[in-house]
Amino acid sequence: MTSVDSAIQEAIAPIVAAANLYLEGIQISSAGKHRVIRVLVDRIDTQLPLSLEEVTAVTKPISATLDELAILGERPFTLEVSSPGVDFPLKLPRHWKRNQGRLVAMLLKSGEQVTGRIISSDDATASIEITPGTTVEVLLSDIARANIEVEFK
Structure with a gap:
């Protein structure tokens, strides 16, 4: 800065x-x-x-x-x-909390790509539903990039 x-x-x-x-x-x-x-x-x-x-x-x-x-x-x-807009990257815990219930696409530091719905989050982790009934816990520190996916209903 x-x-x-x-x-x-x-x-x-x-x-x-x-x-x-x-x-x-x-x-x-x-x-x-x-x-x-x-x-x-x-x-x-x-x-x-x-x-x-x-x-x-x-x-x-x-x-x-x-x-x-x-x-x-x-x-x-x-x-x-x-406002930051839907394309603003999720970087901080408050970004994850604010977007609970929305679809997110993530690139993990390991190179793995994960897409799912944010179920919940805290200061260190996010619970992501990757398929109905299948939820994974992701450490926020393991995420290289994450963005909300636009959904059309």
């Missing part, structure tokens, strides 16, 4: 927390003389998606704070605030 990333995170974390959201990440990219600052926020304690109203409510104070942040200087930027 760069000093700019750290300064932004430190400045906006209280705003996000006050909205009862979690600051999932910050991404800064450049396009010539212009910057794009992407802020990813998510709910702390529910599987419900963020509403447009919630994103808008947190965007305004974040924008005002960034406008005053000296480390950004005079270089113009565009602010994008959103």
Whole structure:
């Protein structure tokens, strides 16, 4: 994380927390003389998606704070605030808890690929139903990559 990333995170974390959201990440990219600052926020304690109203409510104070942040200087930027989205990788225990009941595709560090439904999880493991009635316990530390699979019903 760069000093700019750290300064932004430190400045906006209280705003996000006050909205009862979690600051999932910050991404800064450049396009010539212009910057794009992407802020990813998510709910702390529910599987419900963020509403447009919630994103808008947190965007305004974040924008005002960034406008005053000296480390950004005079270089113009565009602010994008959103939720991580379905393609965001599951990396932390809270990601697994938030996605309980959803279909996940994993690549284990051993090279094995596992697809199944997240039944439950804790800080160290996830219970994955790979076929009806067959559940496996996977150590989160053994997972190289995991993403939610989109299901169409």
